[in-house]
Amino acid sequence: MLRELSRIRRGAHLIDAAAGKASVGLVAAELLPIGALTVIERDPKRVAACRAAIGRMSRSVPVDLRESDVSGEWPTGADAVVALHACGRASDTVIDRAIESDARFLFLVPCCYGADVPFLARGLALADELGAAAHQNVRRRVATSLVDLERTLRLEAAGYEVEAHDFVGATITPHNLLLRARRTRAAKRMASAAARLAELTNGTPGADGAAMRTP
Numbered sequence: 249m250l251r252e253l254s255r256i257r258r259g260a261h262l263i264d265a266a267a268g269k270a271s272v273g274l275v276a277a278e279l280l281p282i283g284a285l286t287v288i289e290r291d292p293k294r295v296a297a298c299r300a301a302i303g304r305m306s307r308s309v310p311v312d313l314r315e316s317d318v319s320g321e322w323p324t325g326a327d328a329v330v331a332l333h334a335c336g337r338a339s340d341t342v343i344d345r346a347i348e349s350d351a352r353f354l355f356l357v358p359c360c361y362g363a364d365v366p367f368l369a370r371g372l373a374l375a376d377e378l379g380a381a382a383h384q385n386v387r388r389r390v391a392t393s394l395v396d397l398e399r400t401l402r403l404e405a406a407g408y409e410v411e412a413h414d415f416v417g418a419t420i421t422p423h424n425l426l427l428r429a430r431r432t433r434a435a436k437r438m439a440s441a442a443a444r445l446a447e448l449t450n451g452t453p454g455a456d457g458a459a460m461r462t463p
């Protein structure tokens with residue numbers, strides 16, 4: 249992740265969302281020339297651990313530590329957002345918040361795909377339509393891949409160029425898909441992604457009516 253974060257500009261404001269103990273954000277603040285760090289984490293114990301770690305940093309970087317849900321208020325003007333293993337729906341909220349805050353980069357590694365993930369019901373319905381209903385394990389894999397496709401298209405429709413790749417081997421973590429999004433506002437890509445997103449959302453079979461934000 250540090251190699252990824254080394255792409256952001258010197259002096260950048262980085263947000264570490266669903267941060268846990270903020271190992272990614274704090275190590276980045278210690279080793280990379282970022283200018284400010286905001287940490288967003290809802291679990292008080294992890295926030296406390298993060299606060300203790302801030303006290304051990306050798307580099308002097310302003311850290312705004314927020315004990316909050318990622319759906320809460322975000323600072324404006326951040327250059328980059330990182331969210332490593334953001335649980336379930338938190339990945340979707342991070343995408344929406346990064347878009348709203350007009351962040352230049354988002355580095356998102358989704359984690360689990362529970363029932364709270366907004367596109368999962370739709371993904372399962374599409375998997376069934378494709379003939380996966382009798383093959384539960386395959387059905388789930390198809391559906392979770394569709395969830396990540398919807399996330400990718402949502403970002404692209406909002407003006408980001410997205411590259412999805414395995415950032416570490418699957419033996420280190422099975423949740424190793426990195427969505428690297430860079431804001432380009434390329435009109436052609438945005439229009440094409442919006443059309444594909446509409447098709448994915450509203451095309452066949454469309455029976456479940458799963459909730460979906462418009463890009």
Ligand SMILES: C[S@@+](CC[C@H](N)C(=O)[O-])C[C@H]1O[C@@H](n2cnc3c(N)ncnc32)[C@H](O)[C@@H]1O
Pocket residue numbers: 265266267268269270271272288289290291294316317318319331332333334335338359
């Ligand atoms: C799997 S951990 C990953 C932590 C850290 N990013 C890392 O990779 O070490 C997910 C973290 O996200 C936090 N989290 C999950 N949903 C959240 C939400 N909606 N708002 C804020 N934090 C959330 C959890 O409390 C947990 O600390």
